[in-house]
Amino acid sequence: MSTDHIRVPLVVQGTRPELKEIEDRILQERGRISLLYQVLLNSAPIAQGWEGMLTAVRNKTSVPADLRELMILRVAVLNKASFEFEAHIPHALKAGVLQEKIDDIQWMDLSARFSPEEKLILTMTDHMTRDIEVPAALMQEVTARYGTGQVVELVATVAAYNMVSRFLVALNIVH
Numbered sequence: 001m002s003t004d005h006i007r008v009p010l011v012v013q014g015t016r017p018e019l020k021e022i023e024d025r026i027l028q029e030r031g032r033i034s035l036l037y038q039v040l041l042n043s044a045p046i047a048q049g050w051e052g053m054l055t056a057v058r059n060k061t062s063v064p065a066d067l068r069e070l071m072i073l074r075v076a077v078l079n080k081a082s083f084e085f086e087a088h089i090p091h092a093l094k095a096g097v098l099q100e101k102i103d104d105i106q107w108m109d110l111s112a113r114f115s116p117e118e119k120l121i122l123t124m125t126d127h128m129t130r131d132i133e134v135p136a137a138l139m140q141e142v143t144a145r146y147g148t149g150q151v152v153e154l155v156a157t158v159a160a161y162n163m164v165s166r167f168l169v170a171l172n173i174v175h
Contacts, residue, residue, distance in 0.1 A: 006039065036164075039173060067118065069095045075161040079166060124142055
């Protein structure tokens with residue numbers, strides 16, 4: 001696979017001794033140093049902060065894995081981040097998301113396959129991603145359904161993966 005299209009150089013694992021500790025942490029958490037992390041490692045503070053934040057969002061919140069993955073896939077679709085979308089299909093399937101929902105998440109109108117809860121959170125995801133602002137009535141519905149901590153986690157998930165997708169798109173990171 002050619003990586004000539006990526007707009008910054010890749011950092012090859014083990015080539016920069018000052019990155020060993022960060023690389024070890026990424027390997028422990030992720031099992032490998034992906035293309036995304038090879039780009040992030042161009043800045044040790046960003047790679048370290050990114051790993052901590054995204055690990056918290058993906059692995060340490062109370063957001064159900066299937067809902068989290070639907071949110072991530074939706075952000076990827078809206079931001080045209082194919083790398084993010086393709087990278088999260090296996091995670092979504094592992095979390096129990098049906099392939100039909102993965103297919104349907106790519107359409108602007110949410111199909112009847114999505115539960116009312118999924119539609120609520122995906123609608124919030126759409127507003128956060130496309131409009132930045134979330135209508136007050138929608139946020140009131142979200143806060144009525146979820147506890148304060150979970151609202152923060154849901155919003156942080158959408159915000160974090162908007163950051164991821166915008167980073168990927170800006171630096172032309174694709175499979």
